[in-house]
Amino acid sequence: xxxxxxxTGLTALLGSPVSHSISPLMHNExxxxxxxxxxxxxxxxxxDTLPExxxxxxxxxxxxxxxxMPNKNKIVELLDELSPAARMIGAVNTVVNDGGKLIGYxxxxxxYMQAARDAGHDLTGKVITVMGAGGxxxxxxxQAALDGVKKIHIFARPTSRFRERTQNLVNTINSSTSCEAxxxxxxxxxxxxxxxxxxxxxxxxxxxxxxxxxxxxxxxDTSIFRPDLVVSDVIYNPQxxxxxxxxxxxxxxxxxxMYMLLYQGAEAFRLWTGHDMPVALIKEKFFSQK
Numbered sequence: 001x002x003x004x005x006x007x008t009g010l011t012a013l014l015g016s017p018v019s020h021s022i023s024p025l026m027h028n029e030x031x032x033x034x035x036x037x038x039x040x041x042x043x044x045x046x047x048d049t050l051p052e053x054x055x056x057x058x059x060x061x062x063x064x065x066x067x068x069m070p071n072k073n074k075i076v077e078l079l080d081e082l083s084p085a086a087r088m089i090g091a092v093n094t095v096v097n098d099g100g101k102l103i104g105y106x107x108x109x110x111x112y113m114q115a116a117r118d119a120g121h122d123l124t125g126k127v128i129t130v131m132g133a134g135g136x137x138x139x140x141x142x143q144a145a146l147d148g149v150k151k152i153h154i155f156a157r158p159t160s161r162f163r164e165r166t167q168n169l170v171n172t173i174n175s176s177t178s179c180e181a182x183x184x185x186x187x188x189x190x191x192x193x194x195x196x197x198x199x200x201x202x203x204x205x206x207x208x209x210x211x212x213x214x215x216x217x218x219x220x221d222t223s224i225f226r227p228d229l230v231v232s233d234v235i236y237n238p239q240x241x242x243x244x245x246x247x248x249x250x251x252x253x254x255x256x257x258m259y260m261l262l263y264q265g266a267e268a269f270r271l272w273t274g275h276d277m278p279v280a281l282i283k284e285k286f287f288s289q290k
Contacts, residue, residue, distance in 0.1 A: 008039050012042065012057065020211065031273075034275055066268055069135075130152060134205065138166060150179065169181070202229060202247075
């Protein structure tokens with residue numbers, strides 16, 4: 001057990017809901033393993049209460065914090081500086097307090113691409129379909145493009161408040177990387193069917209299907225699943241969403257968001273402490289997917 005002292009540095013997760021999060025377990029164990037005087041806590045914070053929460057934590061000298069749904073976009077306007085990747089994505093999942101200056105980073109894309117490799121899938125040169133336009137979706141799309149994915153189909157609601165930002169990201173990917181990005185409407189079932197047909201991987205990067213609403217799936221027409229399509233979900237609670245269950249029944253290989261959480265957390269840990277998280281140990285202890 002970590003000993004709390006008068007010098008203990010605070011790190012945290014801000015989001016809603018957060019009670020299910022594995023992040024406190026992995027970060028606090030990593031601090032303990034390395035003998036670092038830090039603690040990681042969860043705070044139930046919505047977009048409405050985020051400005052007050054951030055101001056209070058900054059005043060209290062927090063070392064850094066993570067953002068999860070629904071705060072990854074709202075946080076951007078509350079920060080003093082953004083990393084180049086966070087600026088391109090327009091969303092932040094990790095904040096470092098550098099002497100009173102709050103600097104935003106995004107480690108989600110790094111985490112997801114490593115998770116895909118862990119699951120045995122090299123996405124270099126492949127076509128992928130991504131459902132969603134929120135913080136996780138844009139981070140993954142940006143990193144995928146930088147890592148050599150050939151083409152990305154992005155599906156978002158026409159009414160999404162992130163629509164313009166997502167279109168800007170598509171334009172940036174097309175102008176500054178070798179990847180081709182195409183933005184579609186969620187309701188365009190013909191486009192989704194065509195995109196899935198040419199894709200190596202289909203990813204749900206929305207909260208659809210996350211506990212407690214586990215009876216929902218982002219894909220209404222399961223006929224788009226085929227045995228050689230890999231289907232992935234950023235959600236890890238439940239470990240097998242309805243989407244992944246449907247895909248598995250169709251013969252697809254699947255993987256969830258657990259290892260994305262691990263690897264994005266490891267990068268956040270490094271940014272806060274300057275030390276590498278003992279990933280192998282943390283993976284074995286908290287991320288078994290038996």
